[in-house]
Amino acid sequence: MRASTTVILGGGVGGIVAANELRRRLPAVHRIVLVEKNAQHAFSPSFVWVMTGARRPAQIMRPLRALVPPGVEIVQAEARALDLDHQRVAADGISLAYDYLIVALGAELNGNLIPGLSEAADTFYSLSGALRLRQTLESFSGGRVAVVVTRSPYKCPGAPHEAAMLLHELFRRRGLRGKVDLHIFTPEPQPMPDVGPALGQALRGLLAERNIGFHPLHKLVAVNPGSRELVFEEAPSVPYDLVLVVPPHCGPRLTQQAGLADDSGWVPVDPATLATRHERVFAIGDVTALQTPGRWHPEVPLFLPKGGVFAHGQGQIVARRLAAEIAGATPRHVFRGRGFCVVDAGQRRAVAATADFFGVPSPKIRLHQAARVWHCGKVLFEQWWLAPLGFRREILRLMLSLGCGRLGLEM
Numbered sequence: 001m002r003a004s005t006t007v008i009l010g011g012g013v014g015g016i017v018a019a020n021e022l023r024r025r026l027p028a029v030h031r032i033v034l035v036e037k038n039a040q041h042a043f044s045p046s047f048v049w050v051m052t053g054a055r056r057p058a059q060i061m062r063p064l065r066a067l068v069p070p071g072v073e074i075v076q077a078e079a080r081a082l083d084l085d086h087q088r089v090a091a092d093g094i095s096l097a098y099d100y101l102i103v104a105l106g107a108e109l110n111g112n113l114i115p116g117l118s119e120a121a122d123t124f125y126s127l128s129g130a131l132r133l134r135q136t137l138e139s140f141s142g143g144r145v146a147v148v149v150t151r152s153p154y155k156c157p158g159a160p161h162e163a164a165m166l167l168h169e170l171f172r173r174r175g176l177r178g179k180v181d182l183h184i185f186t187p188e189p190q191p192m193p194d195v196g197p198a199l200g201q202a203l204r205g206l207l208a209e210r211n212i213g214f215h216p217l218h219k220l221v222a223v224n225p226g227s228r229e230l231v232f233e234e235a236p237s238v239p240y241d242l243v244l245v246v247p248p249h250c251g252p253r254l255t256q257q258a259g260l261a262d263d264s265g266w267v268p269v270d271p272a273t274l275a276t277r278h279e280r281v282f283a284i285g286d287v288t289a290l291q292t293p294g295r296w297h298p299e300v301p302l303f304l305p306k307g308g309v310f311a312h313g314q315g316q317i318v319a320r321r322l323a324a325e326i327a328g329a330t331p332r333h334v335f336r337g338r339g340f341c342v343v344d345a346g347q348r349r350a351v352a353a354t355a356d357f358f359g360v361p362s363p364k365i366r367l368h369q370a371a372r373v374w375h376c377g378k379v380l381f382e383q384w385w386l387a388p389l390g391f392r393r394e395i396l397r398l399m400l401s402l403g404c405g406r407l408g409l410e411m
């Protein structure tokens, strides 16, 4: 067997899972190189808890080195160019040759696409933004609070609703809720449109119970920090006292420059194998545009939502397929578009949904009522993700004993 080198670009959720799974399956003679610009990994589903003060940053960060085994080489550098013809990656002065490439670079957030946004708004979509919001919220004494989704697609379409419900809870606990007018604005027609009408209706109900205004079909075109106004396309402007945003998401420049992305800026992949149009190059997670076979409306093509749960599952599948191919066997594992979503609703309860996104004629979604078990599952998943590699089994056992197996966990 010839020794091979697999380079994984991006050591976030998808890259970490792919590196672990590949190392478990491949003999040591095969190199696995993980290229990541940050030495520390931050677990983004917990950013909303940093915002509300339920977590300190140190509680949700780990050195990347602690999350992958010693047999994975980490190159801490920014990947700057991809030469697909010669199978090379340039990263901060280093040139890496690969036999197989897994692109797991995630999405880039760009607040500068909307005038006034970066000056006026903060975001819980980054750790630094969540921390600044926590400080702002500590001295906030009331007024209109707007959670604004700027553009689709964006990662974790449950997160803005979760953030609004956790803000409701925070203000209630501080005795401020009566002084806060809380709203969500989004260009989408309903909450989480890709997950279908039933979940949208359920989330609308939860928001209404908490007196959180939900304003669909509001596309933000500018923020005016002077007059403290949100300016929408084809809808009246709205005054605000505090604005929290989901910034516009773009495909990474690197994949666009290399010709891996299509006109949307995202990388098209085969839904089952995650193969790109280039031989031996795969893409997983948020960087991809994965069109699903079913749809909710006959006219509107449906893409898999961007979420850690899918980056995780795709990382496992690509690693298993590559390990088989390198061993000279026929790869049999295929990605089936299954995942779950848990949205924290406050008071230690969460709603959950499991989804088969490749269902036809439309994805098959199963909703689970708001319950404490899903909140506990979300906390335990966070602990599982951040635990030293040797300690994860016990946490998984605990999750399964609580009934979280109903989410279809495969960790």
Ligand SMILES: Cc1cc2nc3c(=O)[nH]c(=O)nc-3n(C[C@H](O)[C@H](O)[C@H](O)COP(=O)(O)OP(=O)(O)OC[C@H]3O[C@@H](n4cnc5c(N)ncnc54)[C@H](O)[C@@H]3O)c2cc1C
Pocket: 009, 010, 011, 012, 013, 014, 015, 035, 036, 037, 038, 044, 045, 046, 047, 048, 077, 078, 079, 080, 104, 105, 106, 107, 124, 125, 126, 155, 156, 159, 252, 254, 284, 285, 286, 287, 306, 307, 308, 309, 310, 311, 341, 342
């Ligand atoms: C507030 C919030 C809440 C969320 N909640 C959930 C949730 O409850 N459930 C869920 O499933 N998902 C959730 N997500 C989404 C989830 O975090 C992402 O979908 C997931 O991280 C995607 O994984 P990925 O590997 O594709 O990208 P990422 O995890 O973003 O990893 C990309 C990595 O590439 C690195 N990188 C980028 N460019 C370069 C370069 N040029 N050179 C080197 N390294 C580079 C980045 O530093 C990063 O580490 C949430 C996200 C946010 C922001």
